[in-house]
Amino acid sequence: MLKKSMLVVFAFILSFTAFLYDLPTASALPPGTPSKSTAQSQLNSLTVKSEGSMSGYSRDLFSHWSSQGNGCDTRQIVLQRDADYYSGNCPVTSGKWYSYYDGVTLYSPSDLDIDHVVPLAEAWRSGANTWTTEQRKQFANDLNGPQLIAVTASSNRSKGDQDPSTxxxxxxxxxxxxxKWWINTKYTWDLHLQSSEKTALQGMLNSCSY
Known part of the structure; x- marks a missing residue:
């Protein structure tokens, strides 16, 4: 009984600490979020150059959502991963999601988009125009890093293909x-960034406490 009580107290302290410091729950974060120091090192190492053109770009060049086995595609996997809870397998039919971008809680998968943290068009302008078809497919369906996250459709669509400078x-x-997600994705995929983008990223990174 005492052990159970201690667990309850610990859970309360953890939740209260998260509230005070605005820490997200595990379900709100994609995998691979780096520490502040790692993100800073990655940002410092990124190549700064003028943004490339959109010539030749098409979303169809970034094939998504790919099959992930057992009747699931990438979108369904992210919906499952980011949910506090969910019903249905593939497709997911209902659940509870916290949209990290705007703090909205949602219960229907139809209200959610899977955001590419670094948009496909932005990747194209930053070096992906030289990639192979397979590389672009892997980027568009990257479940290993913090490149995909379930958010409100409205926040994803207001973002469009903009970078952090806008x-x-x-x-x-x-x-x-x-x-951190943006920096890590560009670093992992060897994409360059423009000066205004780096300035905006540095400003946001400075707000991190760890």
């Missing part, structure tokens, strides 16, 4: 993690 999550508490 768009940031409306919830200020999301800026730190968003910057």
């Amino acid at each position: 768009w940031k999550p409306t919830r200020s508490g999301a800026h730190c993690a968003y910057a």
Whole structure:
């Protein structure tokens, strides 16, 4: 009985700490979020150059959503991963999701988009125009890093293909993690960035406490 009580107290302290410091729950974060120091090192190493053109771009060049086995595709896997709870397998039919960008809680998969943290068009302008078809497919369906996240359709569509110099999550508490995700994705996929983008990322990264 005492052990159970201690667990309850610990859970309360953890939840209260998360509330105070605006820490997301595990289900709200994609995998591979780097520490502030790692993200800073990655940002420092990224190549800064002028943004490329959109010549030749098409979303069809980034095949998604790919089959992930057992009747599931990438979208369904992310919906399952990011849910507090869900019903149905593939497709997911209902559940509870916290949209990290704008702090909205949702219960229907139809209200959610799977955001590419670094948009496909932005990747194209940053070096993906030289990739193979297979590389672009892997990028568009990257479940290993923090490149995909379930958010409200409205936040995803307001973002479009903008970079952090012109768009940031409306919830200020999301800026730190968003910057880390963006930096890590560009670093992992060897994409360059423009000067204004780097300045905006640095500003958001400075807001991180760890």
